[in-house]
Amino acid sequence: MxxxxxxxxxxxxxxxxxxxxxxxxxxxxxxxxxxxxxxxxxxxxxxxxxxxxxxxxxxxxxxxxxxxxxxxxxxxxxxxxxxxxxxxxxxxxxxxxxxxxxxxxxxxxxxxxxxxxxxxxxxxxxxxxxxxxxxxxxxxxxxxxxxxxxxxxxxxxxxxxxxxxxxxxxxxxxxxxxxxxxxxxxxxxxxxxxxxxDHPRPIEELRRLLGIHLVWDALRRATAHYEARRWREGAELLRGALARHGESAPLLYDLGCFAALTGARDEALAHIARALALDPALRESARADGDLAALADDPRFRELMA
The missing domain is CATH 3.60.20.10 (Aminohydrolase, N-terminal nucleophile (Ntn) domain)
Structure with a gap:
């Protein structure tokens, strides 16, 4: 053998x-x-x-x-x-x-x-x-x-x-x-x-990947609400995902968009600010994002975009 x-x-x-x-x-x-x-x-x-x-x-x-x-x-x-x-x-x-x-x-x-x-x-x-x-x-x-x-x-x-x-x-x-x-x-x-x-601790790595998957799955499901203009339902779904899976820049950014679309300005600003802190590259997207148009006249948003 x-x-x-x-x-x-x-x-x-x-x-x-x-x-x-x-x-x-x-x-x-x-x-x-x-x-x-x-x-x-x-x-x-x-x-x-x-x-x-x-x-x-x-x-x-x-x-x-x-x-x-x-x-x-x-x-x-x-x-x-x-x-x-x-x-x-x-x-x-x-x-x-x-x-x-x-x-x-x-x-x-x-x-x-x-x-x-x-x-x-x-x-x-x-x-x-x-x-x-x-x-x-x-x-x-x-x-x-x-x-x-x-x-x-x-x-x-x-x-x-x-x-x-x-x-x-x-x-x-x-x-x-x-x-x-x-x-x-x-x-x-x-x-x-x-x-x-191939990994020295593959189950730990699998758990990490699953955490990413669960966040992206929440974003995918929220997109269905977005396309149907169900802003409040989408925001609620993402709030639950944030509470369950913790912070991630894409999750916070999308939740900020949904919050802005429902008129929750303070919540939207808080989530966008945190998303940009985690991933500054999102600033360019935020500047041109029509979903955040309701925040354009807010000095706090203008400061975030500076």
């Missing part, structure tokens, strides 16, 4: 939120670019993790079977049928309905195992112990917020419990939602797709 055989030994979680229609998967491994081969999700269908001596093709194969109307246990069995290496494979999957199932082959390297429940499947191999999947399960069930946030919280808990005994290298989270394609100009149901391919 070669001195190093790259195995997709890893810990992952697949989940479905039937209340929002979201399905997704998150993963971490001592493996380069694990997000390219382990997590699979399809809006309205389900999510799959393909790991250990994994076969990436099993992900879309299981999703195809689910989409064709197969029950989840049958979809997993069909993917593994005729596979001489099935005992070295690990699969976890959820259907959009919340059904869950997993397979941990008898020859997966210790510690290997899984836990499943309504709406989630947690699995791992070459782990510090069962506490890894137990911690992931508990964190997922106890965490609020979007599905992506709950999935990343599960990864954090798994790492805190010891994670992959070989260490860390890459992590990823992917989420799709039925109907999302019709709600944005992108025309796809994928609402979160973040990957850290």
């Amino acid at each position: 070669p001195p190093f055989v790259p195995l997709k030994a890893t810990f992952s979680i697949c989940a479905a939120d039937v209340s929002t229609g979201e399905v997704g998967c998150a993963v971490q491994s001592k493996y380069f670019a694990v997000g390219a081969v382990v997590p699979w999700a399809r809006a309205g269908v389900g999510a799959v993790a393909t790991q250990a001596a994994g076969v990436a093709a099993f992900g879309p194969r299981v999703l195809d079977s689910l989409e064709a109307g197969r029950l989840l246990p049958d979809a997993l069995a069909e993917a593994l049928a005729g596979d001489a290496g099935r005992e070295t494979r690990q699969l976890g999957a959820v259907a959009a309905s919340g059904a869950s199932a997993a397979h941990t082959g008898a020859d997966c390297l210790h510690w290997a195992g899984h836990r499943v429940g309504p709406g989630y499947a947690v699995q791992g191999n070459i782990l510090a112990g069962e506490a890894v999947v137990a911690g992931m399960e508990s964190a997922f069930l106890a965490t609020g917020g979007s599905l992506a946030e709950r999935l990343v919280a599960a990864l954090e808990a798994g790492q805190a419990a010891g994670g992959d005994v070989r260490g860390q290298q890459s992590a990823a989270v992917v989420v799709e939602r039925a109907g999302a394609a019709a709600e944005s100009r992108e025309g796809v149901d994928r609402i979160c797709d973040l990957r850290v391919d």
Whole structure:
């Protein structure tokens, strides 16, 4: 055997939120670019993790079977049928309905195992112990917020419990939602797709990227209110995002615009001032921004633009 055989030994979680229609998967491994081969999700269908001596093709194969109307246990069995290496494979999957199932082959390297429940499947191999999947399960069930946030919280808990005994290298989270394609100009149901391919602390980096994603997602959703001239609704959405995710220049700037459009001059000026302090390059945009026209005669705004 070669001195190093790259195995997709890893810990992952697949989940479905039937209340929002979201399905997704998150993963971490001592493996380069694990997000390219382990997590699979399809809006309205389900999510799959393909790991250990994994076969990436099993992900879309299981999703195809689910989409064709197969029950989840049958979809997993069909993917593994005729596979001489099935005992070295690990699969976890959820259907959009919340059904869950997993397979941990008898020859997966210790510690290997899984836990499943309504709406989630947690699995791992070459782990510090069962506490890894137990911690992931508990964190997922106890965490609020979007599905992506709950999935990343599960990864954090798994790492805190010891994670992959070989260490860390890459992590990823992917989420799709039925109907999302019709709600944005992108025309796809994928609402979160973040990957850290090589990093000494990939889950920490994934959390950082998720924070940026959540802010930009709030800006995207606020844009829909802007285009419909629902200024107050957009401002309220961005105020909530500011309270939840903290300061960022784009968030503050857009909130300042919405506030100006609703006539909240003091609030608008405060947000624009803070946005410019964080990113002075926004000053040129502010000078020409028609959304801020209502502030043009205010000496405080003129001072900001000087």
